[in-house]
Amino acid sequence: MRAYRGRRTAVSAAVLSLAVFLAACGGDGRSSDSGGTGSGEGGFTVGLLFSQNVQTRWETFDKPLIEKRIKELCADCGVRYANAEGDVATQKQQAEGLINKGVEVLLLSAVNFRSLSSSVERARDAGVPAVAYDGLVEGPISGYVSFDNERVGRLQAEALLKALGDRADSGRIVMMNGPQTSPTNVAFKRGALSVLEGKVKIARTYDVQGWSQAKAHTHMEGAVAALGADGIDGVYAANDGLAAGVISALKAADIQPLPPVTGQDADLAAVQRIIRGEQHMSVYKPFKAEADAAAEMAVALGRGEKLDAIAETTLDTATAKDIPAVLLDPVPVTVDNIRDTVVKDGVYTIDQICTREVASACRNAGLAHG
Structure with missing residues (x-):
């Protein structure tokens, strides 16, 4: 697998509140920053894009679990978050905004799996690897985490x-x-x-x-x-x-x-x-297992590391081959x-x-x- 290295941009140390909501990513969806902004050796920012909030799991479980695991793995790393609230055009604007803001990894759940292919290509060209979360995305993604x-x-x-x-x-x-x-x-x-x-x-x-x-x-x-x-x-x-x-x-x-x-x-x-x-x-x-695997992929890619120790398998899409993947087991509940x-x-x-x-x-x- 090709190892991607994010851009390392020196910035002043800053701490942003978890509760502050910003319009940093453009579009009508909601955005926020949490954690650091890449201060200190090895620190960088992960862009987290979610597709919708109709299902309560996304912002109740997935988002805080991902943010927590990223901070555990990289104390100086930060997360810049946006939710497209089901709108394809908004999510494309948010992706472009995150890339322009200098995130070094994208972690995304797409509104439509084809809709972000141009944004994923743009991210690749900017040296920003993308990890698809809970659903595949077309384009040159660097990793995938979901369930079977x-x-x-x-x-x-x-x-x-x-x-x-x-x-x-x-x-x-x-x-x-x-x-x-x-x-x-x-x-x-x-x-x-x-x-x-x-x-x-x-x-x-x-x-x-x-x-x-x-x-x-x-x-x-x-x-x-x-x-x-x-x-x-x-x-x-x-x-x-x-x-x-x-x-x-x-x-x-x-x-x-x-x-x-x-x-x-x-x-x-x-x-x-x-x-x-x-x-x-x-x-x-199990949301924690999925969120942890995604956070681990994002941090590894942000550090320019391969995903061999994280990904259990690989899969192909119409636009990418041998994508490192983690596929977890779902559990029936009665x-x-x-x-x-x-x-x-x-x-x-x-x-x-x-x-x-x-x-x-x-x-x-x-x-x-x-």
């Missing part, structure tokens, strides 16, 4: 078939997929179909733009109208936001009992729905293993999960304090 996304889809589909049991042979399901604008989302769907096709009738399929909960609700209303209240035996929902929209539509149609519904990301609200019996399962992707997954890893406490509204269900699930 086809396995995510397979885990969801396997859980759905298991929940259907004998009904799978004659049953009908609805697929509520995310937008098919990135290899990640395509992989979720492909993994699910590899399990579901030939095992159950897929009566309706929707690709929900923007991961919109409201659109998922509307699509589910249409599915209920077309198939009938008794004509839906299960729902493959690609993430917890879509699951929430699906479940709200099913409840509005007074469908009881609710059919099994899948999810992904182990959002707090989804964990609570699982405990109440409204959502069958979610997929927990009511039976909440304590051993998201609670054990410190994502949520029992008190956070078992609020007053969920207390009775928590006791029934053996999760309450005494």
